[in-house]
Amino acid sequence: MPVFLSHDDADFDAQFEALLHMKRESDADVDAVVADIIADVRNRGDAAVLELTAKFDRMELGADQLAFTSEEMDAAIAQVPEAERAALELAASRIRAYHERQLPQDARWTDEAGAELGWRWSAVDAAGLYVPGGLASYPSSVLMNAIPAQVAGVRRLCICAPTPDGLANPLVLLAARLSGVDTVYRIGGAQAVAAMAYGTQTIQRVDKITGPGNAFVAAAKRRVFGQVGIDMIAGPSEILVIADANNDPDWIAVDLLSQAEHDESAQSILITDDAGFGQAVAAAVDARLQTLERAHIAGPSWRDFGAVVVVRDMAQAVELSDRIAPEHLEIACDDAEGIAAKVRHAGAIFIGAWTPEAIGDYIGGPNHVLPTARSARFSSGLSVLDFMKRTTLARMTPEALAAIGPAAETLAISESLEAHGLSVRARLDRLNTEA
Amino acid sequence: MPVFLSHDDADFDAQFEALLHMKRESDADVDAVVADIIADVRNRGDAAVLELTAKFDRMELGADQLAFTSEEMDAAIAQVPEAERAALELAASRIRAYHERQLPQDARWTDEAGAELGWRWSAVDAAGLYVPGGLASYPSSVLMNAIPAQVAGVRRLCICAPTPDGLANPLVLLAARLSGVDTVYRIGGAQAVAAMAYGTQTIQRVDKITGPGNAFVAAAKRRVFGQVGIDMIAGPSEILVIADANNDPDWIAVDLLSQAEHDESAQSILITDDAGFGQAVAAAVDARLQTLERAHIAGPSWRDFGAVVVVRDMAQAVELSDRIAPEHLEIACDDAEGIAAKVRHAGAIFIGAWTPEAIGDYIGGPNHVLPTARSARFSSGLSVLDFMKRTTLARMTPEALAAIGPAAETLAISESLEAHGLSVRARLDRLNTEA
Structure with missing residues (x-):
């Protein structure tokens, strides 16, 4: 049985924290x-x-x-x-x-001091x-x-x-x-x-x-x-679905199973504002598990790590979602777009009931290599930028160096880095000599 | 004495490789x-x-x-x-x-299949x-x-x-x-x-x-x-200066020392196409070391890890520079801009003799937290992007799902991920029922 939590449970916060920090990988010291x-x-x-x-x-x-x-x-x-x-x-x-x-x-640009600055990828x-x-x-x-x-x-x-x-x-x-x-x-x-x-x-x-x-x-x-x-240290996959009662429970059930079937350590979570709908989805999951080819994987995943969380309202759903920082976030709600706009931490968002997560795995266009295990708090899915690097560029004119060099010299001296200061001073002295 | 290498040395390649893989940090198992x-x-x-x-x-x-x-x-x-x-x-x-x-x-955009795609930082x-x-x-x-x-x-x-x-x-x-x-x-x-x-x-x-x-x-x-x-695993700092004979050797000497004074493990390298100029810079370094406050740090750094490399021409300078992938690259040459344009791997480039690296440490504007130890081959200096992450967005309409969903289903089945396919199929069946 997956975990069922409701916002009005006395120990909701403690239970949600436990869900958040559930250990899904063995500690085997490899x-x-x-x-x-x-x-x-x-x-x-x-x-x-x-x-x-x-x-x-x-x-x-x-x-x-x-x-x-x-x-x-x-x-x-x-x-x-x-x-x-x-x-x-x-x-x-x-x-x-x-x-x-x-x-x-x-x-590449020239600023008011006459310094040419920029970068190149x-x-x-x-x-x-x-x-x-x-x-x-x-x-x-x-x-x-x-x-x-x-x-x-x-x-x-x-x-x-x-x-x-x-x-x-x-x-x-x-x-x-x-x-x-x-x-x-x-x-x-x-x-x-x-x-x-x-x-x-x-x-x-x-x-x-x-x-x-x-x-x-x-x-x-x-x-x-x-x-x-x-790129990143990847862990087992996960999905969070935020859904209101205005959905076919079977659609949501197969969406949850599409992560659960990856791996016994995968995690599928439903957040809904309707307890009855949550029960209906869980029943639909059980029904699908009767015939699913990979039920031997998806079943244990759902049993051990699955969760249905009933929230007060969609504002609470967003708050909990940001604490989870899910790899995949599916939003199947009337105001899916408005809810998506409020989410701060997620690897990929699938907006609306017509966007099953599997579309993103194959053919949508966005990358399916995404931050797992709450790392969407600080990292992004794979992108072109992962295969590029940026070189910063700076070019001073004598005038620009005269304008900003003295401040660099002051800071160098304050940090007891004399040669740093001298490298600026040697040039400023030349300017003074020439003037 | 720092290493002196010349392109016409019989064992130049071996010596340059040794320079490239010089060990500057102790192995102490911390x-x-x-x-x-x-x-x-x-x-x-x-x-x-x-x-x-x-x-x-x-x-x-x-x-x-x-x-x-x-x-x-x-x-x-x-x-x-x-x-x-x-x-x-x-x-x-x-x-x-x-x-x-x-x-x-x-x-955010809509493509020809009607899929709405995008990302948000x-x-x-x-x-x-x-x-x-x-x-x-x-x-x-x-x-x-x-x-x-x-x-x-x-x-x-x-x-x-x-x-x-x-x-x-x-x-x-x-x-x-x-x-x-x-x-x-x-x-x-x-x-x-x-x-x-x-x-x-x-x-x-x-x-x-x-x-x-x-x-x-x-x-x-x-x-x-x-x-x-x-952000990154940082090692000791380093500078590479590419300079032709048309420079004041003392300017280049203080630039080299401005890295050497950071740390006995820092590394300063000069690449020049003029052996006599290389000697003149080395002499100027020695002269500056007589009075430099941090000579007790900069001296050992220059002695143990410093190098002067004499190249055939500036094309070879660029080739060697890319093999070093320096944290800081200063280019003090007649055609500094043209040479900078050819460089592929460097954390930061300082273009022209009026741009000492110290400007970048303090006041230029670009970041001074830069990739060390040849990691400019694959990484960048610190930037705003290091404190942000990107969430990808996808939203299908029923029409878009009808257009691209079947291919996702085919791929899901080929990967033996039935529930992935079912999550698409459940929706396509609804469309067919309604049509």
Whole structure:
């Protein structure tokens, strides 16, 4: 049974806090294992990667088999049914159109002191995308990672996608080709992250690593952060639906299940201002679970982490939603737009009952790599900006330096940084001499 | 003696690689200590913070003394000499003007399928700024961290600034007040980072932590990343100057020393196309070191990590510069603007001989918190965006869902995520029933 809370429960605040801090991931200390794997890959390169791949993915490869050949990709891609190819192409084109609007502007101006200031954006040289898991790997995640990188102008793009027991998903390879990926490596885990961060004889190192993964991948990303850029440390997925009674309970039920079916650790929460509607949705979830293919995953997720929260009114719904800072927020209410405008912390908002979250997973256009575990309080979904960086620009004229240099010298001296002051003073003295 | 390399040395490439990967920080394993400190602060809150402050900063405080009172700040600020106050105010206003231009735009549009898409930026609720050390703490760093947060619209801003032996820098407190900081805590180290990330009885937790610090602070930031956002893991500072022979060697020498004086681990590199000029700059550095106040710091930095690299031409200078990906890049050449335009990886560029890097440290306007240790390959200096996050927006009409929903359903089924497909199908069926 999922948790049922109501705003008029005596211990509502305590219960809501407990919901907020519910532990959904095991504490298994993978960090030591991951540290060893990274050190091994740094020391032994390909040899370590090949051994670890044999061990974890049961694949005996040579170094020359780490990457899919062009022929292997062609052969796999040829198997993709036409309907799936067309759907993936439509998704790619919509995701590209959305992300092209994120390209940032350079700037350059001269201020009243005569100082020329500005900035310039540029792409990282090389990015590596992690795509979890074998046959169950998601082609949509390839598009969501690779297309922003491609739009940003990244020169070299590679994917690491483990193929346990040699099983590869042809759609993943098609998605890689549709989004300009140069090389797909059939490796995974912490060893793949280490190889992309430090390079091996065969695998060129990259500057930025993005993409979801299991606890080992997350721990490896945390460890290599600084050596390379990373997007975020992802946790299990979650959805919050705010819905009033003016909805079909079954629509809301399948929306909640569409997160629950990802992972037993996923979390689906309904906030509603109508207790009866909340009960109806819970009943509809139970009904759907009778036949759902992934009921063995969605069922435990809903039972262990699901929640129905009955609120006084929609103002309270917004307040609680901001405390949750959900990865996905679906708003199925009469005034969906007005409620959306009041939300401060959410990775992605799906406005109105005709916008199921699944649209955002595949084809809407916005990215589906989003901040989990309340990190929407301080971070954003993946975007073109994750594959770019900004260089600030400053150019002084002698006049500008004369105008603002003395203040810099004063501050340098106050911070006991004499050479800082001298670097300004040497130039100001020249001006005085020349005048 | 710093390293001298010339493009026509037989082993130039190997020597340059060695320069690139020079180890400037000790390997001291602070991570275990930091893990214990963080656990202690999470478990015991204020009590742990107070004990650790007594131990490391030799300050016996009560919980009610963790923050400076308004009266304490007033009294300290009253001591600031007028020239320093004026310089700090000019710096604050110029930094604010620069960062106000970084405020990002929201977007909303309807595409050809009838889908309404967009995004909206919002500020984090609360940010905590770490300001290292006592009397030597830098008021400029307060401005550079706090003003972007203030411009972003952060509602609550606090500073942690240790005051070893009770020594506080009045300019730091003035800088805090000029940039809208609500509370200044007199604590530092990993305990300050832990307190800001998890909160204590007295210290409210924040959503984002920024600012430089020693190895303990850096390790603590890496550990709390995910619980809160962080800006970057900062290492020792560095400067690269590209200069032709058409410069006063003394100007370039003080510019190099202005980084070297920060830290014995700082690194200053000159790239020039004129070997004689390189020698002249090295001689000018030696001359300045005879009298420089911080020669005991700048001398070892220049001796151990300094370098003069003589290149074939400015094209090679740009190529090597991009491999270094310097935090600060000063370009003092005839065609400074043309060279700057070719650079791909740098935190900040200072264009032309009238733009000493120190201008950027204090008063130019751009931020001085910049990516170190080659991380300009993938990251940017601190900006308003570090204190904001983006929520993506999507709203489908029934018509839009009819247009793009079937492709989402196809992809969901291909990924074996039935409930995803059902959430679209339930709505499409309603449309078909109604039609």
